[in-house]
Amino acid sequence: xxxxxxxxxxxAPRSRMLAAQTSMEFRLLLRNGEQVGLTMVxxxxxxxxxxxxxxYSLNNPRRIDFVVPSIVALxxxxxxxxxxxxxxxxxxxxxxxxxxxxxxxxxxVLIGGKTLAVLLIEAVQIVFVCxxxxxxxxxxxxxxLLALVLVALGTAAFGGLGLLVAGTLRAEVTLAAANxxxxxLLFAGGIAIPLTRYPDSAREVLQYLPxxxxxxxxxxxxxxxxxxxxxxxxxxxxxxxxxxPAAARWFRWE
Amino acid sequence: MAPVxxxxxxxxxxxxxxxxxxxxxxxxxxxxxxSVLALLGPNGAGKTTTIEICEGFRRPGAxxxxxxxxxxxxxxxxxxxxxxxxxxxxxxxxxxxxALELLRLFASYAARPxxxxxxxxxVGLADVARTPxxxxxxxxxxxxxxxxxxxxxPELVFLDEPTAGMDPQAxxxxxxxxxxxxxxxxxxxxxxxxxDEAEQLADTVVVIDAGRVVAAGTxxxxxxxGAEGQIRFRAxxxxxxxxxxxxxxxxxxxxxxxxxxxxxxxxxxxxxxxTLTAWCAGQGVLADHLSVERRSLEDVFxxxxxxxxxx
Ligand SMILES: Nc1ncnc2c1ncn2[C@@H]1O[C@H](COP(=O)(O)OP(=O)(O)OP(=O)(O)O)[C@@H](O)[C@H]1O
Ligand SMILES: [Mg+2]
Numbered sequence: 146x147x148x149x150x151x152x153x154x155x156x157a158p159r160s161r162m163l164a165a166q167t168s169m170e171f172r173l174l175l176r177n178g179e180q181v182g183l184t185m186v187x188x189x190x191x192x193x194x195x196x197x198x199x200x201y202s203l204n205n206p207r208r209i210d211f212v213v214p215s216i217v218a219l220x221x222x223x224x225x226x227x228x229x230x231x232x233x234x235x236x237x238x239x240x241x242x243x244x245x246x247x248x249x250x251x252x253x254v255l256i257g258g259k260t261l262a263v264l265l266i267e268a269v270q271i272v273f274v275c276x277x278x279x280x281x282x283x284x285x286x287x288x289x290l291l292a293l294v295l296v297a298l299g300t301a302a303f304g305g306l307g308l309l310v311a312g313t314l315r316a317e318v319t320l321a322a323a324n325x326x327x328x329x330l331l332f333a334g335g336i337a338i339p340l341t342r343y344p345d346s347a348r349e350v351l352q353y354l355p356x357x358x359x360x361x362x363x364x365x366x367x368x369x370x371x372x373x374x375x376x377x378x379x380x381x382x383x384x385x386x387x388x389x390p391a392a393a394r395w396f397r398w399e
Numbered sequence: 400m401a402p403v404x405x406x407x408x409x410x411x412x413x414x415x416x417x418x419x420x421x422x423x424x425x426x427x428x429x430x431x432x433x434s435v436l437a438l439l440g441p442n443g444a445g446k447t448t449t450i451e452i453c454e455g456f457r458r459p460g461a462x463x464x465x466x467x468x469x470x471x472x473x474x475x476x477x478x479x480x481x482x483x484x485x486x487x488x489x490x491x492x493x494x495x496x497x498a499l500e501l502l503r504l505f506a507s508y509a510a511r512p513x514x515x516x517x518x519x520x521x522v523g524l525a526d527v528a529r530t531p532x533x534x535x536x537x538x539x540x541x542x543x544x545x546x547x548x549x550x551x552x553p554e555l556v557f558l559d560e561p562t563a564g565m566d567p568q569a570x571x572x573x574x575x576x577x578x579x580x581x582x583x584x585x586x587x588x589x590x591x592x593x594x595d596e597a598e599q600l601a602d603t604v605v606v607i608d609a610g611r612v613v614a615a616g617t618x619x620x621x622x623x624x625g626a627e628g629q630i631r632f633r634a635x636x637x638x639x640x641x642x643x644x645x646x647x648x649x650x651x652x653x654x655x656x657x658x659x660x661x662x663x664x665x666x667x668x669x670x671x672x673x674t675l676t677a678w679c680a681g682q683g684v685l686a687d688h689l690s691v692e693r694r695s696l697e698d699v700f701x702x703x704x705x706x707x708x709x710x
Contacts, residue, residue: 146517146520146521147513147521149583150576150579150580151583151584151585152481152552152583153510153552154480154481154482154509154510154511154551154552154553154554155509155510155511156508156510157508157509157510162507162508164507165503165504165508166504166507169496169504172496173495177495236493239489239491239494240486241491241492241494243486243491244484244486244489244490244491244492245491246456247454247455247456247479247482247486248480248551249509250508399456
């Protein structure tokens with residue numbers, strides 16, 4: 146029984162809010178069937194299917210070494226862009242963000258919680274993808290730390306784009322747009338099909354897509370064992386530097 | 400000398416325009432700390448618009464708004480922990496979260512929150528603590544919404560139609576909460592379509608229509624002003640009422656709208672009733688179906704805002 150309603154207002158420490166927010170967002174992601182399908186099931190299925198020789202031939206005897214970095218890029222795009230955009234779009238539609246805006250939770254902590262939840266989801270995804278990769282005889286090369294930097298930058302770029310879409314378009318439009326863009330980037334953005342298979346003129350443009358940069362960078366590191374993929378890192382950095390401020394600028398909370 | 404501004408909420412000449420429509424049109428009100436103010440008004444009168452401007456969700460078009468002495472938008476970060484909010488018509492939390500989970504999350508934003516389990520029990524939702532918010536019934540969602548507004552121990556709460564969709568028990572419970580909030584020094588601004596609710600809870604009632612204040616005062620002041628009340632009775636038709644009116648206080652009227660049905664208007668008091676029954680005794684008639692009708696807040700409301708339906 147509540148004995149007193151005497152006022153005792155005050156905001157909790159940010160660290161406590163961030164922990165609670167992250168944990169809530171993460172649990173909600175895991176509880177949402179479509180999100181789990183998008184971020185977990187589809188990448189694993191695609192990993193399996195793209196590795197089948199009958200689908201199309203990759204000019205590479207070690208198909209799996211191409212497929213795993215691609216699927217990691219896909220997983221990042223699914224969680225940080227499509228999943229975040231759709232989830233946030235509907236939260237906007239159902240006044241979740243508006244209601245949270247009337248609490249002591251600062252926007253920066255809300256965004257921080259969402260970002261950490263996405264990173265947690267990605268960690269789970271990557272563990273599963275790599276595990277299935279190893280089962281299918283994947284042999285990674287290169288520096289795993291570089292791969293993690295690419296994943297982090299990719300998350301920033303895709304997350305910014307996802308929030309930009311979710312914060313400016315209606316939820317239903319966001320749903321359609323996020324899925325469509327996901328599909329386009331999957332096939333034309335250097336993930337499912339290597340950009341080397343496109344004509345030079347197309348490749349010149351397509352290689353600057355965030356998916357292409359992330360996928361290309363991961364291939365250079367994990368497949369070819371090369372050093373720092375400068376252009377991929379700079380491309381992702383540029384996307385993040387444009388998308389995050391744009392999202393902050395144009396995001397409408399209601 | 401008294402401090403210049405001690406109001407918990409002070410709204411001066413507020414205007415908010417949507418397109419060409421003035422949703423709020425020069426509205427002013429003042430809520431003393433620790434009091435309960437009820438906003439009454441037909442659909443579309445501007446209650447939610449006014450409340451949401453005070454909550455910092457919408458920008459005022461013109462006029463000034465001070466909440467706890469601060470600007471709702473510029474000082475939002477300072478105000479938010481101190482103010483509890485119940486939005487009209489939606490919980491506005493993660494709909495996939497369970498009831499207790501959402502209340503715990505909101506508690507984690509506050510420095511000294513109420514115990515979420517106790518509070519959920521207090522609003523009668525202990526049995527559905529593990530039910531996802533989107534599966535709660537409308538009235539249950541309202542109760543959760545109330546708990547979310549209170550969990551951070553705010554000093555001021557805005558409750559936009561807090562009892563809409565609640566069953567009578569939940570309404571009574573909510574009233575009890577609001578009385579306890581007031582007793583413990585919390586300022587409450589609420590809107591409602593239930594006139595009995597305003598009458599029961601509010602220190603000040605503000606009736607608004609088309610974005611303007613059409614009446615303000617305590618419930619007693621509002622129901623006292625204007626025509627006072629009436630007494631109806633039935634008796635043999637054709638009584639000579641002139642002699643009755645002569646006995647009554649100044650300003651009272653008596654009429655026979657239908658044969659055998661009588662209507663007495665005036666300040667309803669024990670004396671008036673005594674005068675009437677004495678006069679009946681003198682005439683040798685038995686007044687039947689005698690009923691005393693005091694003016695209710697609903698009568699005042701309908702007088703002020705008209706009887707036709709709003710857009
Ligand atoms: N965002 C908006 N855009 C356009 N018009 C709006 C907007 N918000 C409110 N209005 C208009 O302003 C007027 C006042 O609306 P408001 O929601 O404040 O009424 P209310 O008194 O809360 O009504 P109710 O009792 O139905 O809740 C209405 O005519 C409404 O159509
Ligand atoms: Mg309203």
